[in-house]
Amino acid sequence: xxxxxxxxxxxxLPLAAAxxxxxxxxxxxxxxxxxxxxxxxxxxxxTAAYSVVTALNQGGAKASEITWLSVxxxxxxxxxxxxxxxxxxxxxxxMMMVVTGVGMLIHIYSRGYMKDDPGxxxxxxxxxxxxxxxxGIVLATNFVQMFIxxxxxxxxxxxxxxxxxxxxxxxxxxxxxxxxxxxGDFGFLLGILLVWSAFGEVSFSVxxxxxxxxxxxxxxxGKFGCLPLATLAGLLIFCGAVGKSAQFPLHVWLPDAMEGxxxxxxxxxxxxxxxxxxxxxxxxxxxFDDCALLYIAAIGGFTALLAxxxxxxxxxxxxxxxxSTLSQLGYMVMAVGLNGHGEGATxxxxxxxTHAGFKALLFLGAGSVICATHHEQNxxxxxxxxxxxxxxxxxxxxxxxxxxxxxxxxxxxxxxxxLSAAAPWINxxxxxxxxxxxxxxxxxxxxxxxxxxxxxxxGGARTDHARHAKESPGVMTKPLWILAFPAVxxxxxxxxxxxxxxxxxxxxxxxxxxxxxxPMEHAPFVAAMGTGLALLGxxxxxxxxKDAETDxxxxxxxxxxxxxxxxxxxxxxxxxxxxxxxxxxxxxxxVANWFDRWIIAGLLVRGSHGTTELVGRVVRMLQTGNLQTxxxxxxxxxxxxxxxxxIA
Amino acid sequence: MDIGVEAYLLVSMLLxxxxxxxxxxxxxxxxxxxxxxxxxxxxxxxxxxxxxxxDNLNGQVMVFFIITVAAAEVAVGxxxxxxxxxxxxxxxxxxxxxxxx
Numbered sequence: 001x002x003x004x005x006x007x008x009x010x011x012x013l014p015l016a017a018a019x020x021x022x023x024x025x026x027x028x029x030x031x032x033x034x035x036x037x038x039x040x041x042x043x044x045x046x047t048a049a050y051s052v053v054t055a056l057n058q059g060g061a062k063a064s065e066i067t068w069l070s071v072x073x074x075x076x077x078x079x080x081x082x083x084x085x086x087x088x089x090x091x092x093x094x095m096m097m098v099v100t101g102v103g104m105l106i107h108i109y110s111r112g113y114m115k116d117d118p119g120x121x122x123x124x125x126x127x128x129x130x131x132x133x134x135x136g137i138v139l140a141t142n143f144v145q146m147f148i149x150x151x152x153x154x155x156x157x158x159x160x161x162x163x164x165x166x167x168x169x170x171x172x173x174x175x176x177x178x179x180x181x182x183x184g185d186f187g188f189l190l191g192i193l194l195v196w197s198a199f200g201e202v203s204f205s206v207x208x209x210x211x212x213x214x215x216x217x218x219x220x221x222g223k224f225g226c227l228p229l230a231t232l233a234g235l236l237i238f239c240g241a242v243g244k245s246a247q248f249p250l251h252v253w254l255p256d257a258m259e260g261x262x263x264x265x266x267x268x269x270x271x272x273x274x275x276x277x278x279x280x281x282x283x284x285x286x287x288f289d290d291c292a293l294l295y296i297a298a299i300g301g302f303t304a305l306l307a308x309x310x311x312x313x314x315x316x317x318x319x320x321x322x323x324s325t326l327s328q329l330g331y332m333v334m335a336v337g338l339n340g341h342g343e344g345a346t347x348x349x350x351x352x353x354t355h356a357g358f359k360a361l362l363f364l365g366a367g368s369v370i371c372a373t374h375h376e377q378n379x380x381x382x383x384x385x386x387x388x389x390x391x392x393x394x395x396x397x398x399x400x401x402x403x404x405x406x407x408x409x410x411x412x413x414x415x416x417x418x419l420s421a422a423a424p425w426i427n428x429x430x431x432x433x434x435x436x437x438x439x440x441x442x443x444x445x446x447x448x449x450x451x452x453x454x455x456x457x458x459g460g461a462r463t464d465h466a467r468h469a470k471e472s473p474g475v476m477t478k479p480l481w482i483l484a485f486p487a488v489x490x491x492x493x494x495x496x497x498x499x500x501x502x503x504x505x506x507x508x509x510x511x512x513x514x515x516x517x518x519p520m521e522h523a524p525f526v527a528a529m530g531t532g533l534a535l536l537g538x539x540x541x542x543x544x545x546k547d548a549e550t551d552x553x554x555x556x557x558x559x560x561x562x563x564x565x566x567x568x569x570x571x572x573x574x575x576x577x578x579x580x581x582x583x584x585x586x587x588x589x590x591v592a593n594w595f596d597r598w599i600i601a602g603l604l605v606r607g608s609h610g611t612t613e614l615v616g617r618v619v620r621m622l623q624t625g626n627l628q629t630x631x632x633x634x635x636x637x638x639x640x641x642x643x644x645x646x647i648a
Numbered sequence: 649m650d651i652g653v654e655a656y657l658l659v660s661m662l663l664x665x666x667x668x669x670x671x672x673x674x675x676x677x678x679x680x681x682x683x684x685x686x687x688x689x690x691x692x693x694x695x696x697x698x699x700x701x702x703d704n705l706n707g708q709v710m711v712f713f714i715i716t717v718a719a720a721e722v723a724v725g726x727x728x729x730x731x732x733x734x735x736x737x738x739x740x741x742x743x744x745x746x747x748x749x
Contacts, residue, residue, distance in 0.1 A: 625745030628672055628680075635668060 004064050006050045007086050010043035010100070011135050018128035021121055029120045036124035037107045040131055044100035051093045061089035063141050063205065082202060084148075086139040090502045091349065094495065095138045095279055098356045099272050103131050105479040106267040109364055112475035113263050113371060123163060123261070130156035130268060137276050142203040143192045146280065150188070150240065153276060154181050157268050161260040173256040180253040184243015191236030194218070194229065195287065208286045219289075234292030237284060238299075245277025245329045248303040252573055254326055258318040262367030265318060270325045270363050271356035278332040278352050282345045285336070285503070293429075297337025301434040304330030306571065308444035312451070313553065313567035316377045317366045320452050321359070324403065327441060328355050334438065335418045340429035342503030347421045350496040351414035357486035358402035358411055364483065365396035368476050369456065372469040379452060380550070384461040389471045393457050395480040400453055402487040404446035404534045412531070413491030415442065419530050420523045442530050446537030454545035462549075656697030663690035677729050677739040688718055 017039035025031040054062075065085030072079050086092075107127060114123055133156055136149030162174025192202065198218045199207050210217065218230035227235075241247065246254035257269045268274070281288075281296070288296065307326035314320045328351070335348035370377055372389055386393045402411035422438045424430035461467040471477065500506070544552055554561040566572070622633070663686055670683025692711045699707025733739050 627741050627744065632672055635672070 002064075003050060003053060004062055004086065004088055006046045007088060007096075007139070008064070010046040010050075010096075011086060011132070011139060013039040013043050014128040014131040014135070018125045018132065021125040021128065026121045032121035032124045033111050036128045037104070037111070039128060040100055040104045040107050043131070043135070044097075044104045047093065047096045047100050050088075051097065054088070054093075061087070061205075063087045065141055068145070080196075080200075080202075082144045083141055084145050085141040087141040087204065088139070090498045091279075091282065092138050094349070094353060094498060096135065098275075098353055099131065099134050099138060102271045102356050102360045102483070103134075103267055105482055106263045106271075106360060106364065109266075109367070109476050109479040110261075110263040112473050113367055114261060117261075119163065123160075126156055126159045126163070127264075127267070130160065130273070134272055134276065138279065140283075141205070143195060143284075144202050146283075147185075147189065147192060147240075150185065150244065150276070150280075153244075153273050154178060154185070157181075157257070157273055160264040160268060161257045163260055163264065167259070170259040173253075173259040177253040177257050180250050181243040184239045184241070184250055187236045187239025188241075188243070191233050191239065194233040194236060198229070198233070204283065211286050218287075228289075228291075230289045231291045231295075234288040235295060237287060238281065238292065238296050241277030241281050241333065242299065243277070244280075245274050245333060246303075246326055247277070247299050247330060247333055248306055249573075251303060251307065251326055252577060255319050255322045255570070258316070258322050262318065262363060262370060265322070266360045266363030266367065269322065271360040274325060274329055275332070275352045275356060278329065278336060278348055281333065281336045282349050282503075285339060285345050288339075293337045293339055294431075295337070297334050297431065297434055300330045300333030300335070300337055301437040302330070303327070304334060304441045305437050305444075306330075308441045308448070309567050310570045311448040312444060313551070313564050314448075315380055315551075317369065317379050317382075317452065317456060318363070318377055320379070320448060321362055321366055324362075324445065324448065325359055327445065328359070328403075331415070331418050331438065331441065334434055335421050338421045338427060338429050338431060338434065340421065340427045340505075342500065342505030343417075343427050344421045344429065345503045346496055346499040346505045347414070347417035349499045350417050351411075353495055354402065354410040354414040354486070354490045357483055357490055358399045358409075361395060361399040361480060361483040361487050362403065364476070364480055365392050365399060368392040368472040368480065369396075369469075371472055371476070373463075373465040376463070376465050379456040381463045382456040382461075382466045383459045383463075384457070384466060385469055386457045388469045391471055391477040391480060395477075395484045396457070397453065398484045398487050400449045403449055404538060405442060405530055406446075406534055406538075407527075407531060408488075408491065410487055410490035413496070416523070416527050416530055417496055420526045423523065423526050426523050426526065439529060439533055443533040443537045446534045447541045450538045450541035451545050454542060455548065459547050653697055653701040656701075657694055660690045660694040660697065663687075663693065675740050675742055677732070677741055677744070680741060681725055681729065685718070685722070688714070 014036075017035045020035055021032045025035060063085060065083035067081060068084040069080070069082040071081075107124075110123065110127065114120055117123065130153065133149050133152035137146055137153060140146035140149060158174045158178040161177050162171050164170045165174070195207065195218070196202050198221055199210055201207055201210070218233050219228070221229040223229060224232050243250050254269060254274065258265050260269070304327045307323045307330060311320050311323035311327060314323060332348040332351050332355075335344045335351065338344040368389065369382065369385060369392060372385070372392075373382060376382065398409070402409040405412045405415040407413075419435070419438055419442065420426045422430050422435040424432055424435065461469075544556065551564075554564040557564060569575075622629075624630075667683045667686030667688075667690060670686065671680055674680050674683060692714055695707040695711050695714075699705060699711075729739065732744065736744060738744070
């Protein structure tokens, strides 16, 4: 047995668990949870074991494939072989660790959070299905496999957002997420077809080799309008990431996805699935030309800023975290766009890894709060939870500090690497405008997080539910404590060195301690700016929201108060989409309806049947059954014949 | 006064038309049947007249055959009418419309 069979097993275990739950243990809640948690725990252990062994052996990238689909073309170059396999390199292994590690803790947490839910088994089956699909994306060896699992992830996300399908809001949110993703996926599919038509191949490694040795075949394919096909292919593939990672303009589904159970929000809509877009961009980084990358960076930066602004004025604890996720994803996408010689992709994957940990921590903390306050999500109806929920509070503070980017928490290191990727004087591909945007976001992030912590945890309790809140049980707080560790220490582990190695970027580490002091040595100005802005945001928000009963920001801004309305109403994106796209769609549908009703059903269907019936009615009148009528007809016929023959 | 073939043919035509009118408008089946015989005999007159004026006996021979066959046909026809009357208790043509579905 080859060593990589371990990963095959790790990959297939959650699928087996999902199938087993669906077929056999639907009625047995404990068995379902046990199967699902057991599968992902084993996956995590196997992945960790494999990673350690290969790291010790200095093993390079490995791939193992089975043939999924094979079509023989008429010409030698036309054959299409699509494999289904696992691609093992530092990038995929690190991502596997994130998916299975964070996933495992969230599975365990779910046991506590969902314990009274009647759909307990269904929940764990969906969660296992999601884990399997996500691993399929991470391990994909080619574009088609990635697309297949991309869609599977979309399905499991739909199932879990709409988990409480009895609530119309949840059912609608599921549909919205699915349809919005479908728009992005359509672009992704077109991009894959374009790449396939250029290279005659869908495998990542073959295409990457082709480009490295023979140049990009897309470049020679000419232009589509004024856009070179090489850029177009990059942008189309980016469409997939825009959908899945909820970038502007398809960002609207992610906040609504918070209708799902909170552990799902933590796992799928914060830590892993939404990061799949970023992962996909990094995996296929070879396909993007400079123009496409610039566009990607611009979209990412814009999303980061927009989402951070929206987060400042939200009241729902999960929505604040959702917009924060959007904003951080924008950060990552921007970093990918500012790739340079691999620095950007390194920074993006680094931030993805640390963000997965601390954002999952924040969401699980929020879930613990929601559970304790009897499903209250409005932060203005909480307050004073610090003393009643110490475990949740302190782990939440750790997550918040990591998200703010305060040293020495993990978020500081990864955010700093993004900032230095954007800084033009450090990374040749940097961009001044995007750097400024990144700095503004670095200020806004601590601002809205401090607002959240001050309002929800500090001060006095504002409602009875908040007054009588109790700390959550151990099955929920233990994952919080475990997740708090990577939130603090992940920045010291040299994760970015692994990614830098993979992407061929220059790593700046010479000493054992340089992981810890790296940013200060390497780019002290950027690190100082990031930290300074984080502290400023924290300071301003804590001044503003200390003991606040209602949000004081609209008054403080005075004449600029309308800006807060814009933020609170999310810049009216949903309303604009409602007016423009939904209305246009409705208009088109009513035209189609009219056409169907009057032209197809009316004229064609009823018309032809009406004509036949009318002719039938007329002809039937001839058949009177009266002998004399028949005689008259036959005489008339004879007369007619005589007239015809006599005249002719 | 010389009577030409046209006069005979005129009589034949009148008889035929009277018979036809009888077939089309009378309600009693027996009258209709008699009108039918009238039409047949109108044809016979035309045949005899044309045969006489063409100095050819073929037509007159044909008429003998027609009269013979018509006698047999009348027997069958009247038998059918009697059977029909027994079955439907009527000999009115407009009430015998079972040909219509």
